[in-house]
Amino acid sequence: MTTRASFKTAALILLTSAALAGCTKKPPADLPPEPGPAVATDDGGNGSLGRPIPGSQADFVAQMMGADTIYFDLDRYNIDSQDAAALAQQAQWLSRYPNKRATIEGHCDERGTRDYNLALGERRANAAKNYLVSQGIDPSRLNTVSYGKERPVALGSNEEAWAKNRRAVTVTID
């Protein structure tokens, strides 16, 4: 029943975002992480039963269910409520495993100049880092790296792909 309810909510969100097309910032449709090589999983973190070892990057990805990544509006780096919820989830996990360090990767869509996108990716990664720190995570555990527009996950040249590429991804270090 809970599942059904959340399905309804999801459908509602989808409808709403469709209605607001243009000003919505979230990548449409498939918010859960994309299958494929884009998500940094580590097979080494898999336990004997195929379940990730608690505290591994594989565990982090599995627990986050997509919340390891937050998305940004065009040319923006602010953390909105949806991002905040995702980062709070990340902070919870990081608090549970206080010896784990993480790198936050900042990315941009292809519709920006190269230098500027490098700086903007860094700004996005920093915004995510600052939020995690505000949630009690020690800043010395968190690194940032910007890839600018160099590492897209969605390969199209359209609004949908660009929305998926404007992101900050938290990757824990095994």
Add this chain to the structure above:
Amino acid sequence: MKNRRLLVLLAFVAAPALAQSAPPVIRPAPPVVAGDDGGLSGSVSDDNAWQDLGIAIPAFATDRDVPTSASAGSTDALGRALAQVITSDLKNNGLFKPVGPDALPRPAYPQVPAPEFGIWSGRGAEMLVQGSVRAVDGGNLAVGCYLYDVALKQLLRRAEWTVTPADWRRAAHKCADAVYSRLSGESPFFDSRIAYIAETGPKNRRMKRLAIMDSDGANHRFVTTGQATALTPRYSPDYKSIVYLSYLNGNPRIYIYDLDRNSQHLVTQSTNPTFAPRWSPDGKWILYSMAIGGNTNIYRVSAQGGPSTQLTNTPGISIGGSYSPDGRRIVFESDRSGSQQVYVMNADGSDQRRISFFGGRAATPEWSPRGDQIAFTHIGGNFRIAVMDPNGGNMRTLTNSWQDEAPTWSPNGRIIQFFRTERGSGKTAIWQVDLTGRNERRLPTPVDGSDPAWGPVRP
């Protein structure tokens, strides 16, 4: 008999110079310009007039055919190759329509300093480039270059260079430069090199390598292996090193790559990410941008190392930077007003003023080596290459494609290179356009290319 052959050839040549893309032939002299001084009377600033100028460039003559260690072969083969390189140079910059050695009779060695003008005027050639190539002591090559006005039967310029066999193309570029600057009144630029990023692989796993080549794409060399992503190179003014961004060790940092030693070192020891490196015109300083806590500002450091001086200090992203040719001012990009715009400041960071006020965003400014223009990427929907005066006036866009970015100037400030990204595939290529916007062409590179950086005329 020889004359007869020539006549037959002439008949073919005189036959219609059809479409623009037809094989190069010398056009018959326009009847209106039949006057004796018709050759050089055009205004230099009127590019159209120059396109009609017929320049004949027959194979260079040699006193005797001897083997050389040059890639083009013996002196005889070199003579033809030299004329071909000069023809391509002059043709590709769009101002001239030269006819090269494949379509022309080759003058004998004694004719080089004393041309048979009748042959060339009969072909409708207004200008004639002849030359010679000889093997000289020490295995070097002496290359002579003569520019004649055919109607006036007059020598306009003569020069000779001695080069090593490996540098034979430089002699051709210098001859093309001599012809170009004598006829256009502009400074030379062909004898120069380009650093860029060679790209291969799919869009989400692009391999990006530092690469260098001559201004015409020859003498190409991959400098880095591609294991670490390389971006935004700039040749040092003396061509001895390249400053660029590398993800070596996982984080974006600026390195100076020494081309003689094939070694590199960090520009600064900071643990913060550094981007967008640029040389000062005298090669003594490097501008770079550094992000601290998400804010990016512009710094200056000696090319020898040492402490950095912070030049901008505003919230947001200030990045890039390009010195005026006299080294006294810097044009850069900042989003302090809310979107990417172009600003100028004094070289010490004082008097920062925005100069772009024409709608859309303005990024990646580059000061022309002549000082009179600033090239930049204009973002308004699509990305276009544009120029403006150093005070922000007279903005003109030169290209119109989906995504053209990162302009770099030819050494004489008449041509701009940039890179063009294809929508969807993300494939990139290096293009160039002249200041009229009319002459646009793609540069030949072995693989995809981006981030071109054109160096000065070689020392």
